[in-house]
Amino acid sequence: MIEMKVAGIALDAITRSPIVLLKDASERRALPIYIGQEQARAIMGPLENQKPPRPLTHDLIVSILEAWEMNLEKIIIHSLQKDTFYASLILQQGEVKKEIDARPSDAIAIALRTNAPIWVMEEVIADASIPVDRDADEAEQEAFREFISNLRPEDLIRHFGTESES
Numbered sequence: 662m663i664e665m666k667v668a669g670i671a672l673d674a675i676t677r678s679p680i681v682l683l684k685d686a687s688e689r690r691a692l693p694i695y696i697g698q699e700q701a702r703a704i705m706g707p708l709e710n711q712k713p714p715r716p717l718t719h720d721l722i723v724s725i726l727e728a729w730e731m732n733l734e735k736i737i738i739h740s741l742q743k744d745t746f747y748a749s750l751i752l753q754q755g756e757v758k759k760e761i762d763a764r765p766s767d768a769i770a771i772a773l774r775t776n777a778p779i780w781v782m783e784e785v786i787a788d789a790s791i792p793v794d795r796d797a798d799e800a801e802q803e804a805f806r807e808f809i810s811n812l813r814p815e816d817l818i819r820h821f822g823t824e825s826e827s
Contacts, residue, residue, distance in 0.1 A: 662737065662780040665692060667708060667769060670701050681769060683738075683779065690790040692738075692781060694746055700766035707773035719770040726775070730754060733777040736768040741785050 665683040668691065673680055679701035683692040696704070703719050705711075716724060726733060731754045740747045748768040750761040763771075772779050 662782055663690075663786055665779050665781050667704065667773065667779070669708070670705055681766060683769075683781065684793065685786075689793055690786060691793050692786060692790045694738075694765050696766040700764075700770065703770040704766065704773060707770070719767065719774055722771055723774045726752070733771060733775045734758070735778045735780055736763070736765075736772045738765050738768070738779070738781045738785055740782065741788050746785070746789075 663685050665685050668682040668684040671680045671682055671693070672678070673695070679696050679698060680693045681696050681701070681704055683694070684690065703717065706713065706717070713720065725731075731752050734751045734753045736748055736750055738746055738748045746765045748763050748765040750763050750768055750771065752759045752761060769779060771777070
């Protein structure tokens, strides 16, 4: 799993649909997730430190978690099926942990309100992320190709030993 942060909300240039954009710590990969207008507002509120005059749904959920002394340990965006992302809230109350199914937009909105980390499975990133820094990606690939081309079997044996040594 890779921890990601909310980089912001963007609008699709063609459909004008909101997209929540997650980025990894190195800011080399971005994961765009299409969301609805209401979900975009629910995510933008905590990003802009806005407090509604009355609790909205995600604020209410956080209040319930606090009242029952539950902690949102993290959220996990764990799969992508037919252009739909799936996420889970990982809740903890004392020694008990529970995994609750959630839409990624709702999970992100709650995570932002509780400062919980956002994790994404590597397979999801591989399938749906976009490169942010193509030059750095190409440089890393070239360095790896150069490393492999200069690698000799004796180097591996020297580093890892032989099977008979195990």
